[in-house]
Amino acid sequence: MSNTNDHYYIEQVLKGNTDAYAYLVQKYQDMVYGLALKMLRNEQDAEELAQDTFVKAYRSLSNYEGKSKFSTWLYRITYNSCVTFLRKRKLQINSLDDSKLSDQDEAKIQSQLESVNKEELTKYLQKAMDKLPGDDQVLITFYYYEEQSMDDIAGITNLSVSNVKVKIHRARKKMYVVLKEMLQEEVYSFL
Structure with missing residues (x-):
């Protein structure tokens, strides 16, 4: 049912009802922020990246084909944004052998x-x-x-x-x- 709700709100946004996007943001903001925080380990960076993720997702919403769950698609955007952010910062992470x-x-x-x-x-x-x-x-x-x-x-x-x-x-x-x-x-x- 939740996947159906997502598709309904996505269709509404694509039809021009930009207010419908607030439902998706509210539903997935903790998930996106949590992933960003785990990867970036900095609250401010995670907040900023989460906001950027929702902006990217909004701009790319017409490219969402519905082949995977919306949450999976949003995870992918978040994950890739974090990887790009970390590469830009050239963060050194000590690996354990x-x-x-x-x-x-x-x-x-x-x-x-x-x-x-x-x-x-x-x-x-x-x-x-x-x-x-x-x-x-x-x-x-x-x-x-x-x-x-x-x-x-x-x-x-x-x-x-x-x-x-x-x-x-x-x-x-x-x-x-x-x-x-x-x-x-x-x-x-x-x-």
């Missing part, structure tokens, strides 16, 4: 995390997410938190499905490295 973690280490961390209560687990996972580069955070969020399909993520990011799978796998490995370091620090703080 996934070769630091063996399969045994990953299993050990998984076991430790299973013994942690849900509230603590959420805290650990959020801290680990915050330490990932923005694009890794976005992929993890799309797949695990927003339950987007690999096909949808590929459509949003303009990556192949196999590339999305590889990047999500690597992002998970990076999270395990961060979690391993956090758990080791906690053990040392108890000693």
